[in-house]
Amino acid sequence: MAxxxxxxxxxxKQRQEREELILKVAQDVxxxxxxxxxxxxxIASRVGIAKGTVYLHFPGKDDLVIAIFERDMQExxxxxxxxxxCQTSPQARLEALLHFMYAGLFSKRxxxxxxxxxSADRQRLFAEKxxxxxxxxxRVAQRVAQILEEGKARGDFDTTIPTSIxxxxxxxxxxxxxxxxxxxxxxxxxxxxxxHTGKIFFRGIQAKS
Amino acid sequence: MAxxxxxxxxxxKQRQEREELILKVAQDVxxxxxxxxxxxxxIASRVGIAKGTVYLHFPGKDDLVIAIFERDMQExxxxxxxxxxCQTSPQARLEALLHFMYAGLFSKRxxxxxxxxxSADRQRLFAEKxxxxxxxxxRVAQRVAQILEEGKARGDFDTTIPTSIxxxxxxxxxxxxxxxxxxxxxxxxxxxxxxHTGKIFFRGIQAKS
Amino acid sequence: MAxxxxxxxxxxKQRQEREELILKVAQDVxxxxxxxxxxxxxIASRVGIAKGTVYLHFPGKDDLVIAIFERDMQExxxxxxxxxxCQTSPQARLEALLHFMYAGLFSKRxxxxxxxxxSADRQRLFAEKxxxxxxxxxRVAQRVAQILEEGKARGDFDTTIPTSIxxxxxxxxxxxxxxxxxxxxxxxxxxxxxxHTGKIFFRGIQAKS
Amino acid sequence: MAxxxxxxxxxxKQRQEREELILKVAQDVxxxxxxxxxxxxxIASRVGIAKGTVYLHFPGKDDLVIAIFERDMQExxxxxxxxxxCQTSPQARLEALLHFMYAGLFSKRxxxxxxxxxSADRQRLFAEKxxxxxxxxxRVAQRVAQILEEGKARGDFDTTIPTSIxxxxxxxxxxxxxxxxxxxxxxxxxxxxxxHTGKIFFRGIQAKS
DNA sequence: AATGAATGAGGTTTCATTCAT
DNA sequence: CATGAATGAAACCTCATTCAT
Numbered sequence: 109m110a111x112x113x114x115x116x117x118x119x120x121k122q123r124q125e126r127e128e129l130i131l132k133v134a135q136d137v138x139x140x141x142x143x144x145x146x147x148x149x150x151i152a153s154r155v156g157i158a159k160g161t162v163y164l165h166f167p168g169k170d171d172l173v174i175a176i177f178e179r180d181m182q183e184x185x186x187x188x189x190x191x192x193x194c195q196t197s198p199q200a201r202l203e204a205l206l207h208f209m210y211a212g213l214f215s216k217r218x219x220x221x222x223x224x225x226x227s228a229d230r231q232r233l234f235a236e237k238x239x240x241x242x243x244x245x246x247r248v249a250q251r252v253a254q255i256l257e258e259g260k261a262r263g264d265f266d267t268t269i270p271t272s273i274x275x276x277x278x279x280x281x282x283x284x285x286x287x288x289x290x291x292x293x294x295x296x297x298x299x300x301x302x303x304h305t306g307k308i309f310f311r312g313i314q315a316k317s
Numbered sequence: 318m319a320x321x322x323x324x325x326x327x328x329x330k331q332r333q334e335r336e337e338l339i340l341k342v343a344q345d346v347x348x349x350x351x352x353x354x355x356x357x358x359x360i361a362s363r364v365g366i367a368k369g370t371v372y373l374h375f376p377g378k379d380d381l382v383i384a385i386f387e388r389d390m391q392e393x394x395x396x397x398x399x400x401x402x403c404q405t406s407p408q409a410r411l412e413a414l415l416h417f418m419y420a421g422l423f424s425k426r427x428x429x430x431x432x433x434x435x436s437a438d439r440q441r442l443f444a445e446k447x448x449x450x451x452x453x454x455x456r457v458a459q460r461v462a463q464i465l466e467e468g469k470a471r472g473d474f475d476t477t478i479p480t481s482i483x484x485x486x487x488x489x490x491x492x493x494x495x496x497x498x499x500x501x502x503x504x505x506x507x508x509x510x511x512x513h514t515g516k517i518f519f520r521g522i523q524a525k526s
Numbered sequence: 527m528a529x530x531x532x533x534x535x536x537x538x539k540q541r542q543e544r545e546e547l548i549l550k551v552a553q554d555v556x557x558x559x560x561x562x563x564x565x566x567x568x569i570a571s572r573v574g575i576a577k578g579t580v581y582l583h584f585p586g587k588d589d590l591v592i593a594i595f596e597r598d599m600q601e602x603x604x605x606x607x608x609x610x611x612c613q614t615s616p617q618a619r620l621e622a623l624l625h626f627m628y629a630g631l632f633s634k635r636x637x638x639x640x641x642x643x644x645s646a647d648r649q650r651l652f653a654e655k656x657x658x659x660x661x662x663x664x665r666v667a668q669r670v671a672q673i674l675e676e677g678k679a680r681g682d683f684d685t686t687i688p689t690s691i692x693x694x695x696x697x698x699x700x701x702x703x704x705x706x707x708x709x710x711x712x713x714x715x716x717x718x719x720x721x722h723t724g725k726i727f728f729r730g731i732q733a734k735s
Numbered sequence: 736m737a738x739x740x741x742x743x744x745x746x747x748k749q750r751q752e753r754e755e756l757i758l759k760v761a762q763d764v765x766x767x768x769x770x771x772x773x774x775x776x777x778i779a780s781r782v783g784i785a786k787g788t789v790y791l792h793f794p795g796k797d798d799l800v801i802a803i804f805e806r807d808m809q810e811x812x813x814x815x816x817x818x819x820x821c822q823t824s825p826q827a828r829l830e831a832l833l834h835f836m837y838a839g840l841f842s843k844r845x846x847x848x849x850x851x852x853x854s855a856d857r858q859r860l861f862a863e864k865x866x867x868x869x870x871x872x873x874r875v876a877q878r879v880a881q882i883l884e885e886g887k888a889r890g891d892f893d894t895t896i897p898t899s900i901x902x903x904x905x906x907x908x909x910x911x912x913x914x915x916x917x918x919x920x921x922x923x924x925x926x927x928x929x930x931h932t933g934k935i936f937f938r939g940i941q942a943k944s
Numbered sequence: 945a946a947t948g949a950a951t952g953a954g955g956t957t958t959c960a961t962t963c964a965t
Numbered sequence: 966c967a968t969g970a971a972t973g974a975a976a977c978c979t980c981a982t983t984c985a986t
Contacts (some may be wrong), residue, residue, distance in 0.1 A: 119945090142438030144353040147980060158947040160983080169981065226435040226494060229351030249498075272502060273513040276495035283492050285435060286485035289458075293481060304482040312521030328965095332970090356955060367972045369958080378956070537986095541949090560856030562771040565976060576951045581978070644853040644912060646769035667916075690920060691931040694913035701910050703853060704903035707876075711899060722900040730939030746966095774959060785968040787962080796960065951983080962972080 127165045130155055135176050139220045143173060143229065170237055177224055180217050181244040187214075188251045198259035202252070202278065203306050209282050211298035219284045249275055256313075265313045274313050281305055336374045339364055344385050348429045352382060352438065379446055386433050389426050390453040396423075397460045407468035411461070411487065412515050418491050420507035428493045458484055465522075474522045483522050490514055545583045548573055553594050557638045561591060561647065588655055595642055598635050599662040602627075606669045616677035620670070620696065621724045627700050629716035637702040667693055674731075683731045692731055699723055754792045757782055762803050766847045770800060770856065797864055804851055807844050808871040814841075815878045825886035829879070829905065830933050836909050838925035846911045876902055883940075892940045901940055908932055 133155045137146045148169060152159040166172045187208050191201040209218045225245075234241050253275045259265040265274070290301050342364045346355045357378055361368040375381045396417050400410040418427045434454070443450050462484045468474040474483070499510050551573045555564045566587055570577040584590045605626050609619040627636045642648055643663070652659050671693045677683040683692070708719050760782045764773045775796060779786040793799045814835050818828040836845045852872075861868050880902045886892040892901070917928050 139437060142436055142441070145438055145441070148982085149980075152948095159981090160947055161945085163982070164945075222494075223436055226432055227351060228348055228429075228432050229354050229436075232350065232354065269513055269517065270504070272499060272504065273510060274517070276499050276510075277490065277514055277517050279495045280489050280492050281486065283489050283494065285431075285492065286488045290481060290485050295479070295481065301482060301485075304478055305486055308478065308483070308486050308521035309517065310521075311523075312517035312519075314520075328970090353955095357957085358955085368956090369973065370971055372957070373970065376957095537949090557855055559859065560854055562976095563856050563859070566978085567976085577977090578952065578979080579950055582949070587977070638855075640912075641853055641855050644850055645856075646766060646850055647772055648769075650769075650772070687931055687935065688922070690917060690922065691928060692935070694917050694928075695908065695932055695935050697913045698907050698910050699904070701907050701912065703849075703910065704906045708899060708903050713897070713899065719900060719903075722896055723904055726896065726901070726904050726939035727935065728939070729941075730935035730937070732938075775961085776959080779969095786960090787968055788966085790961070791966075947984105947986085949983105949985095951981100953979105953981100955979085956977090958974105958976080960972100960974100962970105963968105964970095965968085 123165075126155075126157070130157075130162060130165055130172075131176055131179060134172050135217065135220055138173065138176070139216070139223070142223075143227075170233055173224060173233070174237055174241060177221065177241055178244065180214075180221050181241070181248065183214070183217075184209075184248055185244070185251070188248065192251065192255070198255045198262065198264060199310050201255055203302075203310075205252075206281065206302050206306050207299075210284075210287065210302050215298065218282065219288075222282065222284050249279065252278055260315075263315055266315050269313060277312075278309060281309060332374075335366075339366075339371060339374055339381075340385055340388060343381050344426065344429055347382065347385070348425070348432065351432070352436075379442055382433060382442070383446055383450065386430065386450055387453065389423075389430050390450065390457065392423070392426075393418075393457055394453070394460070397457065401460065401464070407464045407471065407473060408519050410464055412511075412519075414461075415490065415511050415515050416508075419493075419496060419511050424507065427491065428497075431491070431493050458488065461487055469524075472524055475524050478522060486521075487518060490518060541583075544573075544575075548575075548580060548583055548590075549594055549597060552590050553635065553638055556591065556594070557634070557641065560641070561645075588651055591642060591648070591651070592655055592659065595639065595659055596662065598632075598639050599659065599666065601632070601635075602666055603662065603669070605632075606666065610669065610673070616673045616680065616682060617728050619673055621720075621728075623670075624699065624724050625717075625720050628702075628705065628720050633716065636700065637706075640700070640702050667697065670696055677731075678733075681733055684733050687731060695730075696727060699727060750792075753782075753784070757784075757789060757792055757799075758803055758806060761799050762844065762847055765800065765803070766843070766850070770851075770854075797860055800851060800860070801864055801868065804848065804868055805871065807841075807848050808868070808875065810841070810844075811836075811875055812871070812878070815875065819878065819882070825882045825889065825891060826937050828882055830929075830937075832879075833908065833929050833933050834926075837911075837914065837929050842925065845909065846915075849909065849911050876906065879905055887942075890942055893942050896940060904939075905936060908936060 130151070134146075134151050137151055137154060140146075141150070148159050148162060151172075152162050155162075162172070166175060188205060191204050194201055194204070196204075208214050253271050256265060256271050256274050256278075260267050260271070287301065290296055291298070339360070343355075343360050346360055346363060349355075350359070357368055357371055360381075361371050364371070371381070375384060397414060400413050403410055403413070405413075417423050462480050465474060465480050465483050465487075469476050469480070496510065499505055500507070548569070552564075552569050555569055555572060558564075559568070566577055566580055569590075570580050573580070580590070584593060606623060609622050612619055612622070614622075626632050671689050674683060674689050674692050674696075678685050678689070705719065708714055709716070757778070761773075761778050764778055764781060767773075768777070775786050775789055778799075779789050782789075789799075793802060815832060818831050821828055821831070823831075835841050880898050883892060883898050883901050883905075887894050887898070914928065917923055918925070
């Protein structure tokens, strides 16, 4: 029946909305307190639902972090795809990515992403449950590498530096560790930091004239 | 009595050796499993002593991590002091530091240090018990900044890039996140990675000719 | 909805019943084994629930004893208020109180109360968490003093003995130490003991004729 | 050999002195902190010896309390014997005992004695290891009873009140619970309290004229 | 479908006791 | 003898997960 269909899809929509909400709240709490210091109770009560309800959406706490990680990675990939489609120079695209990670909408999530990716605790977690996550991260690395290769081909970047090391260095910059400290000093706005950091990197890899 | 004195110092020496051993083992386990996934039981049994014995050396689990962190930071500072005394160029000194962190004796510890320093969990830990640790890290940052300033003064480094951002970027490179991946690929030995990474950084900050 | 309301209150009722049960069992075990010799596991398993469930009702072991103490003190106070309302003589009222403590429903609890109130361990406990408990005990003492004063005013009791010492002596009688021994001898029923003890006390404080 | 004998007895004397010291210190600490809150470490370090040395004198913590209790009881018994030998009236002898317990040299120990004797923890302790202690206490009670009987025979005390209840009531007065409160009020010196308390008791049991 | 009370494994920490030195 | 480092049992408490309602 149509009404049932509508009903079903309405429920489904609500379900997805709540799932989104859980992810968002969980992200915030994980970021504030850290993974282990955050209890499922805290997440549930901040969302405004019962603890058991969280388990209707995610089989366990692990899966919750993995889901967050996955969602963010997907979003980064989307953004990167958008960048790839841009007709701008490789450097401009990577600068856009940096900006997206730090100064753009993603700035907050970048911290959690980094915090999750580091920390030995979660390495094991990913090994067990999140096999696909390794792939996601690989794909991000591949896209960066791809852009860098393109830049090399165009004669923009130094071909004597292995692309994989360039990639690795670039990704290292996406590390909110010292970024926070810089912001805390209060001398810079995010845009400045991204600009200067990018400048160092791109001058570092630019083809010798 | 001399014999008593000797006796005393022997005991003391054994004590310190054991303490060292605990720190070393704890470091390994924390690195493998992460802070929360590691139990005091695990550490003790790996050292080959009883759980209670660990508590004779460190008042709690927290203090154990803090002790590890502190010891490593002190060692880094020592190394940096040694670098500062070198009569080599600023760049050479920073390169030596990078090498020490990644390719040298410190390579393994760097990972834990980074893993500890990230992760929201421990931020709070440090706020409570390890007030001095923040200082230690600050001191490392200051030494790096100092060398960078010196390089600027000598006309080696670009004076249009703020020193704090240079420092921050340099410290970002000390981040074993992607380093591990590079090693895993198997194409490079640590020395290569350090060399190339340094190259990118120093070309990035070098004074325009 | 009414059903929801009923539901809620049913749950709440069950909750309170369980809480009562925990208190009752805990009281027994504390009485048998003493505070420190009693583990939360023991209490839980005697109630027939899991250890964690006890913590849903009481935040800690301390709070459990305090809750027991508080509940009993409140009941004593209620009883004393009832006594105060009686139109009988001061002596009759105090005799009723003695009877309530030893021979009445409260006989069992009196022991724990006394056992808790003594013992250096718990003095410190009360200082920390049970600030209000000191007050409760003080209030009991005050009521007794009040009745004694009234008796003095009526010319029943000896005005040359300070009320505070009378009070103190009276409360000393509420001390199951030797009471147990008397019962164990088997020559007396509680009523006898209370009667004779009261007789000694009241003759001891009666106004000289 | 004589010298060996002397040596032996000297050592033995030192041993006993230390044992006394341990008992005295342990008594203080138990009184301050309570049995369970006191660690063997605390006792040993206050005495100024090593923890292991305490175990050369007492097989365990339990035995330490029992020894304290036993020693005190013996002392009380001695005092009572001294009282019994006095040619004063039964009442005077009991008053002397009360004074000894509260206002005399024994005042401090009385608290621990009471604190030990109450508290369920130790009831079990005595049942296991200190079978003889029950006897000691019984003997004290018997002496009191004996004096009371004598008083009855002389026509001093009321023969309608069972001696065992008189005894029990008398012993109840030896209960520092409320005594402390009285002292804390600051209105009385120990002598006053003992005097008034005794007055109540003896008037309570005196033979009707 | 949502709830949240109940569970119990697992972690940290203490401390009485032992025993090699 | 005296020592005190080492032990390990046992306690308290947390919290991810389940399941009856």
